Amino acid sequence: MQCHHRLTNEEAFERLNAALKRDGARLTAPRKLLLEAALKAKKPFSAEALMEIATQIAASYPASEKIAAPDLATVYRNLAFFNEIGLLTRVDVGGETAIYEVGARDNGHHHHYFVCRKCGKTEALEACSMSPIESVLKKKGYHGLTHRLEFSGLCPGC
Numbered sequence: 001m002q003c004h005h006r007l008t009n010e011e012a013f014e015r016l017n018a019a020l021k022r023d024g025a026r027l028t029a030p031r032k033l034l035l036e037a038a039l040k041a042k043k044p045f046s047a048e049a050l051m052e053i054a055t056q057i058a059a060s061y062p063a064s065e066k067i068a069a070p071d072l073a074t075v076y077r078n079l080a081f082f083n084e085i086g087l088l089t090r091v092d093v094g095g096e097t098a099i100y101e102v103g104a105r106d107n108g109h110h111h112h113y114f115v116c117r118k119c120g121k122t123e124a125l126e127a128c129s130m131s132p133i134e135s136v137l138k139k140k141g142y143h144g145l146t147h148r149l150e151f152s153g154l155c156p157g158c
Contacts, residue, residue, distance in 0.1 A: 019085040030067070033054050033057060036054075037050055047075045051069070083100065087102065091113065112124075114153070117152050121155045133147075
């Protein structure tokens, strides 16, 4: 069973525009750049990694469209906002660094992770076998259930 659904670019920008309209906010160039960078990421990312991707994208814009790469405070503010509106999922993988991934939390979609204890490499696992356990708990009357499963060890490189 796969637990995670990755938002398409169109779904992500629709969700962002709806949230901005609801909040009376606007789609700023840094916000658009950061969402573009998040959508380009192929794996879960930290705030610092997102800033690097955004900086690379900003540098690739034609001279007529150049914008400054966002600073780390702007990245963190937008990560919090994107997480709040469901564009990104914040994942606590232990330690001091949180990682984020593009995806809808709607309908309980999520990933589980392997985290290397030595180098911190994080890998999303595609399978989830928790549904039978959740079903048993629901039958017993438990509700509002969530779960998090994380494996840790040493990656092949370590």
